Amino acid sequence: MNQEISDARSAARSENDFEWLHHAFTLEKRTRAKALGAEGASNKRHSVAVVAIGGDKSITVDFRKFYEVGPMEQVCIVKRGVNACLVDVLAVSMQMPKEKLISTLGLTRATIQRKSRQQAALSSNESSRVVGVGKLIGQVQMMADESGTSEDFDAAAWMAQWWDQPLPALNGGCPRDLMDTAEGQVMVSLLLGRLQRAVYA
Structure with missing residues (x-):
């Protein structure tokens, strides 16, 4: 896991911080670290999420931006292709x-490794x-926000545990x-919506 964090950091430190995600992301440092490529961010057409690389270890993603992206913008992003480092x-x-x-996700290990390199x-x-995974995590985060229970809630970790549960x-x-x-x-997105409605019922 530490190696994966290191690899993601290394990719983000290149001059083409925004190109390596093919316009799908805006990358920036947290407040304790110097912003990476902040000037280039404003010129990117597809800004789906903010990937913040913490001063020491962590990588956090604003997955709500995944969920908020419009259908046409998502089509453009998918057709262009996101970087395998995602x-x-x-x-x-x-x-x-x-x-x-x-x-x-039914991906091919060798292909992902090659494209990541x-x-x-x-x-x-x-x-x-x-x-799609990012959008589902964003949906969970939005649900937590709307319920007022989002403080210290890790939507990505919750999703990783929930999707292993028989339903x-x-x-x-x-x-x-x-x-x-x-x-x-x-189907999973619709199921999450049903779960949210059941909570408010």
Whole structure:
């Protein structure tokens, strides 16, 4: 896990901080560290999330920006392809082994490793699944915000645990089993919406 954090940091320190995520992200340091490429951020068309690399160890992501992005903007991002390093960022944020995330999303390990080394873009199909995870985490964060329980709540870690739970609504299946297709991710999003409505009922 520490190596994944180190790799993500190294990628972010290049001059092309914003290019390596192919316009899908705006990267910046937290207040204790010098901002990375802040001037270039304002010129990027697709700014989906802020990935903040903490002064010492942590990587945090504002996943709410994933959830808030409009359908057309998401289509543009997916078609362009997000950088394979985003898989590392998600794995660190979700506190789960990268191998498990790759398997859950139905991605090919060798392909992800190769593209991560090259800081290359994922295919549109791969990007769709990876961005979809970010949107689901963002949905959970928004739900927590609306309920007033978001303080100290880690939506990414919660998602990593929740999607391993067998659910009656899925006939005993786990949300994780649906994460390897865009259609399955839509089903998980609808399920989260139903859970939220049940809380307020």
